[in-house]
Amino acid sequence: MSSDNQLQQAVLAELKWEPSVTAAHIGVAANAGVVTLSGYVGSFAEKLAAETAARRVKGVKALAEEIEVRLPFAAKKPDEEIAAAALDRLAWDVSVPLMRSR
Helix, strand or coil: CCHHHHHHHHHHHHHHHCCCCCHHHEEEEEECCEEEEEEEECCHHHHHHHHHHHHHCCCCCEEEEEEEECCCHHHCCCHHHHHHHHHHHHHHCCCCCCCCCC
């Protein structure tokens, strides 16, 4: 078995072992110690967990991630709603100075 193939299998095993990652949605390729993760996950936290898990594997020299985050449909909001929520949150934060319009 080639070194790249062993590395690919080791990263796949690590992803399967990581409880916060759905490994079935992530593809792994290895070439001279450079591991590429592809596929999709349901959150940014899962994406970070997959990257962290791959970096834990001995022999990974570099990581190229091509993982897409697919948020649940209910979590998608229009830009206007996101901007309004950000302004509301900033207004409630006492450490953020008030902005005054000119």
